[in-house]
Amino acid sequence: MRPQAQLVQPTPSKAPSFAELLAVAADRAGQLEDDAVLSLAVPLNGGDPMALLPHLDSSDGFRFLWDGAPGLCIAASGRCNGLELSGPRRFELAQRFASASLSRLATPSTCPPLARPRVLLAFGFFEAPLESTPEAIAGVQAVLPRWQLSRHGQHGWLRLQRPLGGGTTARSVAEELWEQRLALMALEPEQPAPITAQIQSRTAWETGYRSAVDQALQLVDGGHLQKLVLAVRQELNLDQAIDPLELLAPLRRHQSGSCRFLWQQKSGAALLGASPERLLTVRQGRLRSDALAGTTPVGEAASELLNSTKDRHEHALVVDTITAVLAKAGLQPRRPRHPRLARHGHLVHLHTPITADCRGHQPLSLAAALHPTPAVAGLPRREAMGWLRSLEPFERGHYAAPIGWIDSSGDADLRVAIRSGTLRGRQLMLTAGAGLVKGSDVDRELQEVALKLGVLQQQLNLPAKSQVANNLSIV
Numbered sequence: 001m002r003p004q005a006q007l008v009q010p011t012p013s014k015a016p017s018f019a020e021l022l023a024v025a026a027d028r029a030g031q032l033e034d035d036a037v038l039s040l041a042v043p044l045n046g047g048d049p050m051a052l053l054p055h056l057d058s059s060d061g062f063r064f065l066w067d068g069a070p071g072l073c074i075a076a077s078g079r080c081n082g083l084e085l086s087g088p089r090r091f092e093l094a095q096r097f098a099s100a101s102l103s104r105l106a107t108p109s110t111c112p113p114l115a116r117p118r119v120l121l122a123f124g125f126f127e128a129p130l131e132s133t134p135e136a137i138a139g140v141q142a143v144l145p146r147w148q149l150s151r152h153g154q155h156g157w158l159r160l161q162r163p164l165g166g167g168t169t170a171r172s173v174a175e176e177l178w179e180q181r182l183a184l185m186a187l188e189p190e191q192p193a194p195i196t197a198q199i200q201s202r203t204a205w206e207t208g209y210r211s212a213v214d215q216a217l218q219l220v221d222g223g224h225l226q227k228l229v230l231a232v233r234q235e236l237n238l239d240q241a242i243d244p245l246e247l248l249a250p251l252r253r254h255q256s257g258s259c260r261f262l263w264q265q266k267s268g269a270a271l272l273g274a275s276p277e278r279l280l281t282v283r284q285g286r287l288r289s290d291a292l293a294g295t296t297p298v299g300e301a302a303s304e305l306l307n308s309t310k311d312r313h314e315h316a317l318v319v320d321t322i323t324a325v326l327a328k329a330g331l332q333p334r335r336p337r338h339p340r341l342a343r344h345g346h347l348v349h350l351h352t353p354i355t356a357d358c359r360g361h362q363p364l365s366l367a368a369a370l371h372p373t374p375a376v377a378g379l380p381r382r383e384a385m386g387w388l389r390s391l392e393p394f395e396r397g398h399y400a401a402p403i404g405w406i407d408s409s410g411d412a413d414l415r416v417a418i419r420s421g422t423l424r425g426r427q428l429m430l431t432a433g434a435g436l437v438k439g440s441d442v443d444r445e446l447q448e449v450a451l452k453l454g455v456l457q458q459q460l461n462l463p464a465k466s467q468v469a470n471n472l473s474i475v
Contacts, residue, residue, distance in 0.1 A: 015043045015181075022174045029170035037080060038173050039105050041115050041159040042181055049075035049149050049156075050248065052184055056147040061266035064120050064145065065245070066405065066413075068259045069252060071152065074405065076120060078146030080161040086128035086139035091368035094121060094140045095406075098364070101144045102408040114150050115157035116407040119143070121364075121414070122263045122271070123403070125372065125396035126385070135424075137397040141265065147180075158184070192249035197242040197426075199457075199464040203235040206446060212391045213445055216436050219387065227317055228378035228387060231433030232449055233394045236457070238426045244270040247423070247460045254459035255345045259415050261403055271398045273420025274459075276344035279370055279402050282412045285359035287331070287366065291319040292342070293375045293435055294350035295448055302341060302348040310439040315339055315350040317437070318375045322354050325369050331356040344419075346455045363412035367402055376400035376416060376433070397422065399431040419456055430456055 016024070021042065029038055050067055058077035066074040083097040098119040105117050120143045129136035148159040160177040162168050209232045216228045244262055251260050255274035264270035278290040294311035296302055305311055319335060326333040333356040342351035358366060377400075378384025388396070404414035421430040432452035434445040 018174070018178050021178060022171060025170040025174040029164060032164065037105075037161055037163045038170060039117055039159065039161040040173060040177050041111075041117075041157050042177060043115075044149065044156045044158040044181055044184060045154055047149075047151070047156060047184060047187070048189075049073040049151050050245065050252070051190055052149060052187070053077065053245065054243075055184060055187065056149065056180070061264065062143060062145070063262060063264040063270075064143070065248065065262035066259065067248065067252060067261070069256075072114075072413075073151045074118065075149045076118075076143075076145035076147060079143050080146045080163070081144040083140070083142040084138045086124070088127055090123070090127055090139035091364045091371075094123075094142050095362050095364035097142050098406045099362075102406070105408055111408075112157075113407070113409070113411070114152050114155060115159065116409060116411075117144070117159060117161065118148065118150075118405040118407045120145060120263075120405050121403065122398055122417075123371070123401040125376075125399055125401040126389075129395055129397075130389070131395075135269075136395070141263075149184075193246065195242065195246055195250075195461050195463075197238045197240050197462065199236050199462055200239050201237045205232045205234050206450075208232075208393065209449065210442060210446060213436065213442050215391060216387070217440060217442065220436055220438055220440070225384060225387065226379040227314065227374055227435055227437045228384050228391075229374070229376050229400075229433045229435045230388070230445075231392055231396065231399065231431055232453075233429055233431045234453055236428040236430065236462070238428060238462075241268070241425045242423070244272045244423050247421075247428075247462075248272055250461040251459055255419070257342070257344050258419065261415065261417070261420075263398065263403060269422070269424045271403075271417065271420060271422055273417055273456075274345075275403075275415040275418055275420070276342070276349065277375065277416040277418055279373070279404075279414040279416050280363065280367055280412070281414075282358060282363045282410065284411070285357060287326075287356045287358040289322050289326070289354045289370065291315065291322055291335075291339075291352040291354060291373070291375065292349050293318045294339075295434075295452070296348050297451060298343060298346050298348055302343075305341065305348060305350055306339070310437065311350060312339075313439070314435045314437045315352070317379055318373055319352045319354070321374050321379065322370065326354070326356050326366070329361065329366060329369055331358055331361070345459060347452070363406055363410065363414070367414055371402055372400060373416075375435070376418065378435075396431070400433070419452070421456070421460075428462075432456070 053075040056077040064076040124137040251274040258274040339350040402414040406412040
């Protein structure tokens with residue numbers, strides 16, 4: 001990789017004139033080799049990244065959305081550079097790729113955090129897929145995007161990254177950025193269009209899942225495992241193809257406390273969801289991880305979750321494991337004594353935030369140590385992973401794996417891709433799981449999974465055709 005450059009902005013809110021932008025671009029390009037990557041950013045206040053994403057060029061098929069509204073929102077499209085690989089060193093190599101890509105961007109000290117360039121990341125649950133098929137998910141996918149639009153509150157930044165050479169000059173990059181900014185500013189606000197797709201049919205999952213849960217509980221009761229998080233996949237067949245952004249809009253309303261996400265490698269296939277679970281966030285050397293385990297519907301009985309022996313035990317396994325992993329990495333994690341209740345949409349979870357000073361540690365090395373937590377896999381980890389391969393009749397792919405970003409200052413945010421689905425044309429596959437420990441009841445675990453699947457489908461605002469509506473009720 002060659003050195004790369006980035007526009008210095010004197011203030012985070014005032015946009016430069018085109019002449020100023022062109023002057024900075026030319027000055028930076030003059031210090032670079034012909035095939036270097038030029039990275040320019042200009043303020044773009046207002047505008048919803050989710051609504052503006054379709055107006056950013058994605059001719060190579062890549063689109064990304066990180067929707068933490070009312071917090072940080074990021075829309076990105078197109079690839080400037082990328083990495084895709086599998087294997088046991090995937091976290092290490094992804095960290096190298098991110099560090100190399102971002103360190104070669106000449107990020108000025110005056111660059112506000114919101115404007116920083118980011119490498120976007122989506123991991124697979126397992127380090128490699130079992131079979132090499134067109135639908136197989138690699139151990140990690142990392143992208144330095146061409147377009148990046150970031151917003152927090154009313155402040156926003158638009159960034160363009162293009163390799164120089166082959167007819168692409170500093171002037172053409174500056175012109176492309178300037179024209180895109182003007183085009184986005186001229187757009188009128190749009191209301192999300194109502195979803196017209198309907199569910200034609202769905203696959204049955206209960207019988208197969210019951211059998212797998214019975215086997216898993218035998219392993220737990222026999223002392224072979226402390227916990228196993230067994231997932232199920234349900235396929236919904238739609239009467240027409242749908243843009244994944246149409247499904248994310250209602251999740252913003254129903255899952256305001258979660259982080260909505262989209263990872264689309266190519267047109268016609270996308271991962272989308274609303275994750276309530278933070279694997280890790282790093283801000284100025286401070287780490288936070290969330291222990292989230294124990295689930296019940298919203299209602300009067302939600303407070304009973306705090307007194308549930310089974311749920312408290314399941315939650316404690318997750319808290320103790322995350323704390324031990326961070327301590328083994330040389331950190332000094334802190335946590336409250338007791339869990340709290342956290343509401344996400346129609347579900348309530350036991351939640352314990354865990355924090356630590358992580359200066360001197362790379363975010364993805366810590367992510368490698370943490371993934372997968374017992375909240376999405378089980379204990380002991382190695383044995384649980386093996387049994388998941390055996391008992392789940394599908395590839396997890398991105399489900400329950402880290403997704404997020406790293407920026408040029410080393411800050412990072414990785415969420416666990418739960419409450420999620422994979423959309424391929426007219427096929428939407430939803431995945432959900434439940435934690436099995438001693439004291440788990442088969443019927444209750446089936447009800448928990450049915451609740452998670454039903455709530456997600458309901459919040460996606462996907463109506464069912466009359467002939468299948470009776471089979472899609474919420475448990």
